[in-house]
Amino acid sequence: AQKITQTQPGMFVQEKEAVTLDCTYDTSDQSYGLFWYKQPSSGEMIFLIYQGSYDEQNATEGRYSLNFQKARKSANLVISASQLGDSAMYFCAMRYNFNKFYFGSGTKLNVKP
């Protein structure tokens, strides 16, 4: 069974500081994709970043980077220089065989001014 674990229900970070959101996953598949989505209060799931299981380098997208440690089965999201607009729910997800996504339970990030 595929499983995504996010152990931080809520996080606080000071504006302009960096924050790491944790994600671990469990799969016996060799080929899979790892994703992070942001869900603001409006409800839409916004795609942030993707890491393929065979990608050797960590993915980066602007202020977002994914700290991928395959042996430890972790895919932590790092947000640098936090902004007030980063306050939202963040979901880690896994997809394999280009089929359905499995989502974690989410982390609520609050950025303090």
Place this chain on the structure above:
Amino acid sequence: GAGVSQSPRYKVAKRGQDVALRCDPISGHVSLFWYQQALGQGPEFLTYFQNEAQLDKSGLPSDRFFAERPEGSVSTLKIQRTQQEDSAVYLCASSLSGGSPEAFFGQGTRLTVV
């Protein structure tokens, strides 16, 4: 359209009523997914289409739930005889093809069954 569009954004249904939720995927996107998100939880998979073919419906919680995508574009999720436990946000997502890893989500339909 520019993004995935879902309608209605909000729906209040009396218990026992039938509802239909609509999803307009991004033009040209082959794959379409429906997810159910209960309050404070992550989305849970319901069903998946590739074009008009429903390839996976393993997440549909009961036979009261039915989804279709007859022309491989717009999809409708129908819930018959709604019950209170059906109250959730229903999210639709689409992706370009089987070779495209990321999926793009709509804003969801918040269903409240009273």
